[in-house]
Amino acid sequence: MTRVFNFSPGPATLPEPVLRKAAQEMLDWHGSGMSVMEMSHRGKQFISIYDEAQALARELLAVPANYKVLFMQGGAIGENAIVPMNLIGKTGKADYVLTGDWSQRSFKEAQTFGTINIAATGEGDKFRSIPKQSTWKLDPQASYVHICSNETIGGVEYHWTPDTGSVPLVADMSSNLMSRPLDVSKYGLIYAGAQKNMGPSGLTIVIVRDDLLGHALPITPSAFNYQLQAEADSMFNTPPTYAIYIAGLVFNHIKAQGGLAAMQVHNEAKAAVLYDFLDESKFFYNSVAREDRSLMNVPFKLKDESLDEAFLQGAADKGMIQLKGHRISGGMRASIYNAMPIEGVKALVAYMKDFEVRHG
């Protein structure tokens, strides 16, 4: 068995020890005589798995006591509607900050549910930078301010936390939650699909401050009503049990590696290897403003785009896959989430150097 270096933007590579444990436990979890997939979500075995995943998520992220951590379904694209359904009822208005494709999609979806103001947009800079907070036009009557903390396609990431005063800050953190320490208390709500740094697709993590519960619009489906899910410990409907189990294994693995502070060191080191090379290369380039570069998703291009296919084929031949950029942006993209080892990034850079010498 040869494992590849998988640079997929998500679903994405997972820690090998997690997969080994999942394989070992597949037919018989801890002597229960069952796979986790087969367990009633109301049974004592799954409840213990759920409680551990919940406790580890809270511990790793240092979630304050006045926040709920919900395990839901529908992904970030689902949340693009579920967030306004649950939160916009207070004033009927919300502010959105546009920094690329994902925040634009969030903005479009929210317009169905209220009056949405663009507080700031990076469009004038082709989304190659995050608009400085001094330029934001915030509405003090907004029910919340929405940001996307990391844009997987454009490769921009917030390395600072916006100050929205008494208006709750809502962040789509699908692609960087659990990649570094976080001050949850600065946010009203955080949501994330699990399939980047936390587990399989089909699981959505929602972290919500207690005072934001209970304001859902009447048309909110019960399964997506935060208050009903909070009251039911995420079991208002049957939760995605196996995905929660895998996320728990990933959280345990992160903790054993030293927690989110260790993840940050690891992720900064990996990103530096790649960005340092890109900045020196005459053959490859990245266009994002240095202070806003993503540590998770590194888009880059070849100056000679006619070599794109040869580059991807050569990478695949060396066991490095999913490097093709999103169809919107073209070029290449290396997604280097928590579970990508630094050896993978070093192998990629060695290949890029060699490719440059051979074709330069």
Place this chain on the structure above:
Amino acid sequence: MTRVFNFSPGPATLPEPVLRKAAQEMLDWHGSGMSVMEMSHRGKQFISIYDEAQALARELLAVPANYKVLFMQGGAIGENAIVPMNLIGKTGKADYVLTGDWSQRSFKEAQTFGTINIAATGEGDKFRSIPKQSTWKLDPQASYVHICSNETIGGVEYHWTPDTGSVPLVADMSSNLMSRPLDVSKYGLIYAGAQKNMGPSGLTIVIVRDDLLGHALPITPSAFNYQLQAEADSMFNTPPTYAIYIAGLVFNHIKAQGGLAAMQVHNEAKAAVLYDFLDESKFFYNSVAREDRSLMNVPFKLKDESLDEAFLQGAADKGMIQLKGHRISGGMRASIYNAMPIEGVKALVAYMKDFEVRHG
């Protein structure tokens, strides 16, 4: 390793060969160097897994060409809102037939989205039978008629297909889809959580006739808009990839066993073992009308309820678990979906006979 007989109502027992294959392929699917969990949903490997699951679902259920099969998220409780959001817009009205807890929940949720008529209810008979179609009061102006084809708590199941004329019939088949052959053409829409007969929780199957697409209310979240999902081959948002893979393995297993006709024979034989014993017993009983008894979920009670705990403990000691009835109904319940072997049902009946002798 000793595997238990798991009578859980869902998530439920899965075929052991499926779990063995999933364990074997966990770190390296077909030489790809990746777990299925790690695959981009846009990559060729996962597309092949998706296509096979889709083709097998269509083959097993003989789905006509003018129906889409969607792989979604949110479960049947999510669909309780998603169905009216997508379908009720035509006339603003819908008919619901109440046969127990699940259809009652569907009815309550739908009321948010339009005018809901109770076409028939089994409440007068304490939901121990399915109301005969001759008693149904159908509204020809309804956008659809909703039924629950099998009530997991009460243990009643339709063994006939309602005729709703030109009004589309919508069925929640969470607990009996894939348990027997089905004439899909008699339905406008079928939905089911996967976690009974098809796979892990977190995956929802929706089978929808083409002419019902395109009528969603404006407040329908894009991720739950059937038309958008149909146009995107269920990838408008990232689908629950691993759950789809497991469902595909289950579908393959069903096909190898002889398809849905074989499942029906197998399920009828299992149910007969249990119901025949219950009908003869002076100690245990089932209260459902014979012609409406569920082949999937068999609720039963001890005449002396003070022995309930002893019964459950004795069963657990013999490796038979999750026999406790739902809190709404009390008593016991044996869920005997496709993957429950007849040996499990025979072992349960042998234990029940012995318990009756010892305590009778």
